[in-house]
Structure formats: C-alpha cells, structure tokens
Amino acid sequence: MIDKRRPQRDLPKINERIRFPEIRVIDSDGSQVGVVTPEDALKLAQERELDLVLVSETAKPPVCRIMDYGKYKFEQEKKAREAKKKQHTADVKEVKMRYKIDEHDYNVRVNQAQRFLKSGDKVKATITFRGREIQHANLAQDLLERMATDLKDHGEIQQAPKREGRNMMMLITPKK
Secondary structure, three states: OOOOOOOHHHOOOEHHHOOOOOEEEEOOOOOEEEEEOHHHHHHHHHHOOOEEEEEEOOOOOOEEEEEOHHHHHHHHHHHHHHHHHHOOOOOEEEEEEOOOOOHHHHHHHHHHHHHHHHOOOEEEEEEEOOHHHHHHHHHHHHHHHHHHHHOOOOEEEEEEEEEEOOEEEEEEEEOO
16 A cells, blocks of 8 residues: 555555556566566566565666565665664864973873874864963963974874964874
C-alpha cells in the first residue's frame, strides 16, 4: 500500500513502483536474465519470493535486480554506519599558558599540541593576561610565534596570533 502522506518520489523504486516500458533484469545470483517488461520481471521475482529493485535508473534500458529488499536496505544502512564510524571530525583542542611560562611547562604544552596535531585535531594556543600584564602583549606574541616554529613539522598556522580582550590566541591545523 502506498502511504499518501509521503511524496511518491521519496519512496524506493521496487516491485510495482517501477514504471518503464522495458528493463534489464539481473537475477539474485548475479546472472543476466535479459531485457523484459517490468510485469514479467515482477512475476519472476514473486516466484522466488524476492523483490524487484531498481538499481540504475539512468542506464538504457534501466537496470533492475531481483533481491531481498529488506536485506539490501539493512546492508546499505550497515555500510553507512561503518563509514560514519571511520570518519574523524577535527576537534579544536586548546593549550593555555601565560607569557611568563617556565621552560619545562612550555615544553609540556608543545608536546600536548604535537599529540593533538598528530591525532588530526586543530590546536588553539591561548595566552591569558592578568592585571597590567596586557602591556606585554609583544612578549606573548613572540611566545606564540616560537610555539608555531616548534610545531612547524606537525602543523601550520591557520590563524596568526591576535589579541581578543585579555587573551591572545593562535590557531594551528595539522599538516596533510
């Protein structure tokens, strides 16, 4: 039964919904049946208790396959889920410091940033100012530029160091 609430074009082209004068049919085992009318192909599919599914609408004549549509749909959804699992979204990881940072602490931040860049994430390096420290923005900029040169093997600057209120930040993206 056709659902009247959903437009006809959204429904998959299977069984009676295939409307072409003639179609090329592929059997469930992958062998070619030949070019037949949709009615004959549907009879053939119903004899085997399977569905007639439109595979390629643009081919001349259109290609249909005799298969279990429920199983086919499940396999397609499974493939989509697997593909979604494998794709990595680049998060923005942040390393915070002050412009008066110790050498060891600075190296820890650089190592953190390297680890983030290796895993494919972007790194936002932020330096915060307190009180009158904002007068030394040039020292903070030098520190961020030093960090960028230390990370040049792993990433490249997407956004140069810039001041935003009481912070100075820089964005580094991983190298391809």
